[in-house]
Amino acid sequence: GENVEQHPSTLSVQEGDSAVIKCTYSDSASNYFPWYKQELGKRPQLIIDIRSNVGEKKDQRIAVTLNKTAKHFSLHITETQPEDSAVYFCAAPRNTNAGKSTFGDGTTLTVKP
């Protein structure tokens, strides 16, 4: 089955700095890589995703890069703001008959003003 490792587990940055979170996966058949943000007491929400046919995708201050050869993808947040503080989860789901949605363990990002 799929194994997703996410690092770091906690990350503290100063407001305005950049934050990078990395995930590695094991199943080469995975072709869709989303990132979810979960604020305290709230539901997880998709913030950006990437498919295997591209290497990078950007949306304002957020970007995701994918290296299929090395089987890892990363979330990049630039010019961080206090409202970016949350838990971030990567996922590397694989579409199989049995179904499998594997999430990373999460990264708690704290942006200090």
Place this chain on the structure above:
Amino acid sequence: SAVISQKPSRDICQRGTSLTIQCQVDSQVTMMFWYRQQPGQSLTLIATANQGSEATYESGFVIDKFPISRPNLTFSTLTVSNLSPEDSSIYLCSVTIGGSGFDQPQHFGDGTRLSIL
């Protein structure tokens, strides 16, 4: 996207009882899933709810403990049976729209916070 209503938002139950959680979506969706999230932990998939047939359970989860129904394309229930303190957790439903499975963004309900006395 879809508007997902999950009920109840929280409950406190006695050991040995059962709790049924409902997930209602305002539009037809492709797939519906049930997750468990323990405090400070990641999301663990319990099962995929299949319309009109038995749910597909992940390793470690069984139908007797977590019976699931999905009578149509917009509604599903998860029952947590024979409750024990280890079942204290947040349970979330999620849906995908379009596509054929996990290759689409998931939209989550607000979750049900379950505590067992």
